[in-house]
Amino acid sequence: KNILIIHGPNLNLLGRREPEIYGKTTLDDINRKLSAISLAAEVRLDTFQSNSEGELINRVQQAMDDETDFIIINPAGLTHTSIALRDALAATGVPFIEIHLSNIYAREVFRHKSYFSDLAIGVISGLGAKGYELALQFALNDR
Numbered sequence: 229k230n231i232l233i234i235h236g237p238n239l240n241l242l243g244r245r246e247p248e249i250y251g252k253t254t255l256d257d258i259n260r261k262l263s264a265i266s267l268a269a270e271v272r273l274d275t276f277q278s279n280s281e282g283e284l285i286n287r288v289q290q291a292m293d294d295e296t297d298f299i300i301i302n303p304a305g306l307t308h309t310s311i312a313l314r315d316a317l318a319a320t321g322v323p324f325i326e327i328h329l330s331n332i333y334a335r336e337v338f339r340h341k342s343y344f345s346d347l348a349i350g351v352i353s354g355l356g357a358k359g360y361e362l363a364l365q366f367a368l369n370d371r
């Protein structure tokens with residue numbers, strides 16, 4: 229099994245970016261934890277972060293040809309704006325879970341709209357870094 233984790237814009241700053249909202253865990257911490265879980269489960273895990281919409285779209289497109297079975301994605305700010313990244317996920321047909329560290333429904337109204345949720349298998353929002361682990365467990369055990 230091949231699982232792809234995608235982190236959108238500004239998530240490279242996790243740990244020092246508005247920690248009262250996003251927590252103190254860094255992106256490296258999250259990726260390391262997910263890698264350890266995958267290693268134990270003998271699953272291949274690839275992680276990718278970019279601040280560029282185009283690079284994110286290119287990486288999602290690549291999933292069509294690299295035998296990715298499942299995607300876990302936090303589109304970050306692009307959640308609320310990017311029809312193009314949504315279209316890329318739709319094009320791949322690869323099942324995905326949408327993750328948000330914060331509860332986007334408890335925040336500004338402009339965060340309540342997601343271009344991804346109706347295509348996702350499911351959405352985890354507000355459980356912090358734990359959300360990624362729960363999504364990975366689902367991908368490993370329930371898919």
Ligand code: DQA
Pocket residue numbers: 237238302303304305306307327328329330331332339
């Ligand atoms: C986020 C929520 C988005 O609204 C925001 O733009 C982010 C992070 C989250 O993980 O809570 O960058 O996706």
